Each structure stands twice: as C-alpha cells, then as structure tokens.
Amino acid sequence: MSLMDILMIVVPSTLLWAAPLVFTALGGIFSERSGVVNIGLEGLMVIGAFSAIVFNITFVDTFGSLTPWISILVAMVAGAIFSLLHAVAAITFRADHTVSGVAINLLATGITLFLVKLIYGKGETGIISEGISKVDIPILKDIPIIGPIFFQNTYWTSFLAIIVAIIVWYVVFKTPFGLRLRSVGEHPMAADTMGINVTKMRYLGVILSGALGGIGGAVYAQSIANNFSHSTISGQGFMALAAMIFGKWHPLGALGAAIFFGFAQSISIIGSSLPFLKEIPSVYLLIAPYVLTILALTGFIGRADAPKSIGTHYIKGNR
Amino acid sequence: MDYVIEMLNIRKEFGGFVANDNITLQLKKGEIHALLGENGAGKSTLMNVLFGLYQPEQGEIRVKGQPVNITNPNIANDLGIGMVHQHFMLVDTFTVTENIILGREITSGGRIDIKKAEKEVRDISERYGLAVDPQAKISEITVGMQQRVEILKTLYRGAEILIFDEPTAVLTPQEIKELIQIMKTLIKEGKSIILITHKLKEIMEVADRCTVIRKGKGIGTVNVSETNPNELASLMVGREVVFKTEKKEAHPKQDVLEVNDLVVKDARGVTIVNGLNLSVKAGEIVGIAGIDGNGQSEFIEAITGLRKSESGSVKLNGKELINHTPRKITESGVGHIPQDRHKHGLVLNYPIGENIVLQNYYKKPYSKNGVLNFKEIYKQAKKIISEFDVRTPSEYTLARALSGGNQQKAIIGREVDRNPDLLIAAQPTRGLDVGAIEFIHKRLIEQRDNGKAVLLVSFELDEIMNVSDRIAVIYEGKIVAIVNPKETTEQELGLLMAGSNRKEAGEGTHV
C-alpha cells in the first residue's frame, strides 16, 4: 500500500469520526465558557441521535434526500430543549453542575430507549435508508494530491464541522456576545456590574451546548451508526468533553483535539487493514484519547485551565 | 446649592437588619466628598444603592435635581454615575481594553473593533493622566494599574460622578500619592467624587467635605477645612477615641521567639518578607503595626507553618522551627489565633465542641488508638465554654451558628488552654463588638502576666497602642522601628508605617 493509498483511507475516516466530536465539543465550550459545567454532553448526543433517527425513519418518504439534513435540524432543536433541564437545575435551582449532568445522561438514555420501545415495540430502531453517505466533492476532488486525499470518498458533515468550528471561534473571540459570555464564566460579578445579565448568558451557553450536542449526535447516528439503540452513543460525548479540555476550551483547539481523537478512533477500527498499524494492539488506540486528556489536565502537555468561575452559582447580593 | 447627587433619607434593610437608617448625602458639583465610617457602618451599602446594585426601602435619589429610580448599574451608568470598586471587578484573562469596553463594546459589522477600542482607551487615559497599557492582560499588571483600569471603566461610560470605595486599601504609599493626583485631575476636568474611606489622613488631605456614618445612621456633614482628625474620629466612633486598657507593668524575661533575617515570598512569587528581625520575650506583648500588605500576614503564616520560608531562622526557646509543619510547631509550644477565623480557625460545620479539640484530638484523653473519646472531648468543651464565656446553646451546636465574637472566644480558649509559650494573635478582634474586644484584650494581657510571650498583629492602631508593651513597625517586609507605646503618638506611628524614617518621625533609634 502506498502512502497515498493509506492517506486516502485514513483522512476521510478520521474526519468522519471526528465530526460528531467537533460539534459536541464546540457545544461544551459554549456552556463551560459561560461557567456551567456540562458533563451531560453524552446525554445530549443521545437525544440528538435519537431525534435524528426517528425523524429520518418517519419522514424519509416526505423529504427524500433532504431528510438527513432536516433530521439534523430537528436534533438541534431537541438537544436545545433537553438541555433546558440542565440549565434550570444548575442555574436556577442551584444544583451541583456535575450531578445535574449525570442526571441528564441517565435521563437521556432512559427516555430515548423508553420511547423507542413505545414507538417500535423493540429495543432498537430499524436502519435508516437515507443516511449521510460518502461523496466526492465536485471540483475540489480534482486538485492534484490534496484532492483525492481530502475531497474524495468523504462526507459533507466533516467539512461542515470544520466550518462551524471556525464560526464558533469567531463568535467566542471576536464578537461582543463572545466577550460577554467569557466574562460571565471568568468573573460573573464583574460582568454583573457592567450590566450583563449573568443568568441569561448562562442559559444561552447551555442551550447552545444542547443544540450543538444534538447536532453531534445526529451526525454520528446518520453517518456512522445508521440506527439507534442503547449502544449507539457510547462514550462519544465524554470523548468530546475530553477534546474540549484537551483543546483548552478553545474552538480551534477543540477542533484539533477532536480530529486527533477521531484519528485514534478510526485507526482502532480500520487499523487491521493498514500495514504497520496491524501490529499495535487496538487497546492502545482506544485508550489514547483518555490518557492524553489526563496528561493535558495534569499539565504535562501544557496547562489546561478552565474558566475561573466554572461550576459556581452566581447569587446576586453576595458581597 | 448646586448638587449633582442627592441621596435623601435613604433606608436600606437586609431581612430585618437596617444597614442604612435615614441617611442623607448631598454631593456638590466639582467637590471631593468623603464618606467616613467604621467597618460595617453602612458606607458601601449606601453607595451600592446609588450604583443600582441594591434598591432602598425608603428615600429618594436625585441627579442634577431630578428624582430618579436606579434599578441596575446600567441606569446608574446612563445617569453618569460610575463606581470604582474596592475589590476590583476585572477579568484576569482579558486585556485592559477588553475589561473597559465589556458591555459597551465598539463594533463594526458584528465584530468587536479592537483597534478603535484601544485608541479610545488611549485617548481617555491620556486626557485624565491614567497611564495604562491597553493590550496588557490584567493578570500581568500592577495593582495600581488595575485600579486605573477600574477608573477608566467609569470614564469610558461617560461618568460625571465617580464613587471610590476604599481605594487606598491595597495601594503602596507611592501609588496612593499617584491616586490623589489622579483624583485632583479628575476634579479639574469637571468630575465630582465621592470617596468612601476610614482613613482620616486621606480625608484631611484631599476632601472638601465629609459625611460621617455611624452604625447605619448619618451623623452629620462637615467642611474638612474646619475640622481635624480627632474631631472626625470622635464623630466616627461616637466616643473618646483612645481608651486605655488597665494593665500592670510588664516584666519581660528571656527571649521566647527569635526571628532572624526571615525571607518569605507571597502567592505571586514576590518577596514580601524581606529580612525580618524580631524577638519576643516571655512576659511581654509585642504588637506589629503596619499597613495591610507590608508582609505581616505572610510573616505570621511563615512562623506558624502555613507558608514556606525561603531563608532565615525562627527559633522558639532556642529550638529552630523554620519550615516545620503546623503540627510540629504547635506541639513545640505555639498557639495561634488566626487572622481569618472562618478559613483557618474553625471547621464551621463541626460542633463547637469538636472545634475546641481541633489542635489535640489525636492525643489522649481525646482519643485512644485512633478511636475518638467523645465523652472526654465534650467534657473539655464544656470547661472551655464556661471559662471563656462562649455563648452557645450547647457544646454540640455547630460552630457556624455562633456569633463571630463567640467563635473567637472559643478559638482563644482552645489556644490558651494548651498553655503555649508563645501566643500569636492575628487581627483577633476584627469584626467584633466592644464587649468581645475588651474580653479578648484582657485575656491577652492575662497570658502576658502569666509569663507567656504574646505576638499581636493588628491593623487597628488603637488596639496596638493599648495592648502592646512594645510596638514593632513593619514596612516593606522589615521591622523598621521598635517604639514604646507610652512614648509615641498615632501620628508618629502612622508616619513610620508609611515609611518615613525614624529621625523624621522625631524619635531616636530604639532596638
């Protein structure tokens, strides 16, 4: 196998596995940058995956080839609504953010499986007929060398993820909204004295994390899994959390980390068909993302500092 | 009368506690108006009402003669009122410019126009003589520059009236001089200033008029040119300022604590104790006087084992103790009443009885072979509670339910009962009422009379002068003077604390 052949397999596969992580990690950034810990990304992906698959199966005859994309929008809304539970609990009811996140995960798996059994009478849905499938991107695919590697046999969602990451970076670091969001996560009292509504900002942060988490789940379900069951989302949400941390809560950093984790995931699946990677026991690749995140947190790969006021409840009048 | 701000008959309550009781404050255009009162008198509350963070229960606020309703800081900003907070409201990871424009960002096409913002920051900064670096991160600049950023925040929003809340509490003497210059420049540019402070010297130097608040009530407004520090002080506390505690002559004996050339770094890595030399003898009380930030807190933390020392020697009864663990130090005969009783002194969620054995729970009779003996623990607790007049429903009541004064009495009881050779008391009467203060002073003197060495650190000069047998002045991490309280004045101490040398202060050299 030539290097070219290897790249033509590895790159699209990496981007395929990375895309759901990117979306979800970006969502996590919005929530945590506003000061709300979001362990519930896993649950939000579950909701997204469920909504997308069910919508897809139900309405595929109405929308035809547009169905997967509309399903993603549906999942986005579903994720945003579900995340309101976390927002209300953590912000208004002053629940511990981590506990609320754990509850979100439990609730998401419970409710989605309950509904699957209710609707379909069995423990998993059928397979969708209109998923997100491989495409060759017109024009770009003919660029020498880069074309075949990046733009052939790849997925629109992978590029969508990269574009969204850039947009999120712009929003968080270049717009007034982003500045205010970050101020609320670092020093809510200072933001309050500058007339910023801390509660509103935090709700927005969590809702955005729900929306993006939902998209992440929908992308995963429709491009990789193609149906929904209790094992569809198993750890991707936590891996996205890890990517967010490893990327130091920076959209482009999270993008890079997610691509790296996507790489590890894809290699553990397709590694057996690649020359030298056959030798590496897949277990190393499977645990790589998690071990690296631990190292990043410990500062062995540079310090990963969370927003300063993360996890705290902002109570007015506490001077 | 040309008043820009009038706060008339303001009443502010917090669940039954009356923080402001019918207070009237009137600010003339172009004046510096001082708001004077002790800790907890209600000054900050009143200003938070003006700034829109609190709503008053009763009273009226007028801006330039018009009645207004200030329900949040944005409205205060729109009316031209800006607040420079005591505890800075700055985001450490943002730049100077980002902090200033937060909430009123300059945009072009949806994005923040950072270049335009930086230019505007530079313009305002030059106009008012407030030197800042627009691109520097807050975490990397000095405290003085951080305060200038706070001031710029208000000017950027077009403040005409600036409220300064205890601005000099965290500044070095040099920075204080700069700040006073800035305030004068602001007045020249047509602003009006309210200065919240409890520092008489600053009021005399910079203010035109002064309103005094005591325990939530307005006492009166005076022209600064027609008054003096003593009069202001009496108005502030409502009684003759200096009261003497009855005590006998001290008979100091041998050195108990010997500190030589101690060097300690603070949390930021800056050397804050800079070659400190001090000795405390058995049977005497040495009081350390100094402005907050000159190393006294770090010094105490170092000799009690809560902070690492870089070099030097700390000997207790001749035994070297430097950089030993807190437990080793307390077992060697040191008792410590910590500066922050809630942080270091007590586990608030434990019963007061268990807090009383916090230093020796691991010894007999309180425990045996690792198992606690609650009968003995609570027997001891009852003894301390009655001996030290700790008012509590029972020895099982959680520490957090007790008042500050009673918590402090329990701590003192715990420390004194262990019979330490050296007792360290750091801000022992902070936030306490007069009765508790008297009790604690009596106990300190009692220890001294029993032949113990007592080291007292306090920001209250009254306390230092009343209780100490010798006063050591700390300045920039060194002991710069040792004086006899009977032979000095508050004014001389103030000067020494601010760094003047002893000759200027009119004293010969003491050791």
Added chain:
Amino acid sequence: MSKRLKGLLTPVIAVLLGILVGTIIMLASGYDPVAAFSALWNGVFGDIYSFGEAVRQITPYILAGLAVAFAFRVGLFNIGVEGQFIVGWLAAVWVGVAFDLPRAIHLPLAILAAMIAGALWAFIPGLLKARFRVHEVIVTIMMNYVALHVTNYIIRNVLASKSGDKTDMIHESASLRSEWLQSLTDYSRLHWGIVIAIICCFIMWFLLERTTRGFELRAVGFNQHAAHYAGMSVNKNIILSMLISGAFAGLAGSMEGLGTFGYAAVKGGFTGVGFDGIAVALLGGNTALGVFLSAILFGVLKVGALNMPLEAGVPNELVDIIIALIVFFVASSYMIRALLDRLSKKEVK
C-alpha cells in the same frame, strides 16, 4: 421547620416527585401506571426467587454507593466508581481462576485483590488531585474508559476461555455462592455478598464518625484550610479517601465476579452500577445508613422493573427515567427546601 426535619424530608420528597413525574410519563404514553407499579412490586415481592434476586442486586449498589459517599464526605467527586468496579471484578475473577486454594484463603484473597485493584485505580485521580490540584471529575471519567478497554483486552488476550469473550469460571473455593442461600430462594443468585455489604456500612460509619482518621477526613472535606492549620495532612487524606473509595468500588465488582456471575466477560459498554452508585449516595445524603436505605430502594426498583414489560407491557427503562428524575430533584434540593420553608411559614401564620 427544623433543619433536621428538612434534611430528612428532602430526599423523600425527591423520590415522590420522581415517581409522580414517572407516572405522568406513563399516562402520556398510554400505559397503565397502576399495572406498572403492581408489576414492579410483584417483580420483587411476588415470589421468593425475585426477592432473592433483589437482595442480590442491592449488594453492589450498597458498595458503589458507599464508595461515592465516602469520597464525597471528603469533598471529592468519584465518578470513577464504574471503572474501579470493573477492574475489581476482573481482579477478583483472575484470582478466582488462577489459583486453587482452600476456601478460607481463596475467597478472602480474591476479595482482597478486588479491593486493591479498585484502590489502585482510584489512586491515580487521588494523587493528581492532591499533588497537582487536577479536578477529579474528568480524570475519573477518563479512567472509566481506560478501565473498560484495558479489562476487555485482558479478558480477550490473557484470560480468555474457549469462547474468547469471557474468562473461565472461578473455582468453587473463590465463590460467594452458597447452596443454602440458593435453596432458600428458589435458586436465585443470592450470595453472601449482602452480608459483606452490610458490614461495610458499619465500617464506613465507624471509620468516619468515631475515629481520629475520620475526624481528619471529614474536616478536610469541610474546610481544607482549617484542617491544614490543625496539623492534618490534606494531601494524605485526599489520597487515602480515594483509596478507600476505590476499595469499596472494587469490592462491589468482586460481588459480581465472585457471586452473581462467577466469571468476567468482555463488555460492550458500562454496566451502569457506578453511575447508579452516584444516585444511591446522593439520595442517601452520603451517610452509611442513608446509602443502605437508598440502595434498597434502587435495588427494588431495578429488579422490579424487569417484570414491568412482562406483566404490564411497560418498558423497564421507565425506572431508569424515574431514577434520573430523583437525582435531578435531590440535586435541586435547594428548591425543595425553599418550598418547604415557604409552606412551613404559611402554617405558622
């Protein structure tokens, strides 16, 4: 209303609210709540076999709950109980398979191995927290996944039996099962583990409330600064609490490995015991007695739920939903307490 009463009422109200919302969900989905709850009841108390299974199920819940609760009392969030549980399970089975010793030695050895494995797995996040101030939540979550993949790898490549996806059966001498218990409960998998679990409740209570070590651990959990000033070593206590917490979790794993199953199998995903342990600890207010009672509730719910599809046609996931809701309500207890305050004020008036 006294603080004590409020503290006791809050979890009860949370449970009732969870059940209430669950009932609403059932009604909205067209199921019969009465049938569902009676199926739940029958699923545990209907016959002696189900009862035995319920008691068996409670065992790991108690231990997982103790693990989470213990760490929480010292101010630490051990979300890694699932991973510590899995490694403990594997360690116990490994010893159970690899050696053949008299029961008096083999069984305790296997259990000890599980506790050590769990403790070691928790040691890493504990060390990182104590020395580097790294937040334990993320580290423990990551360690869960590492545990899952590593144990699967070991089972497949080191311990595999003929079927490749699970280990051999442990020797009888390492088993927690007993003929007598089984005959008592119509051949359910009830084993002696329940006794161990109850003993552990006592151990946790005694350790935390009656010893100097517990005095230090709780002090560190409440106020690290005061604990440091009182001469306690905050770092040592943090690490110790994670070790003990991990040991409890590993012990929970040994219950499954040596009692319920007798082998360890490759897992496609998490068992959920670790996360349920969080719910148990939370509802139990992080006390030994609370965990015990709360584990009973969860065990009953989980085992009873298995009967719901059979007898009432209701998916057993409904119980998972109710459990999640209970966690939500307990976490939002500030709201419940505020409500109780308002109600009790009305009564006074």
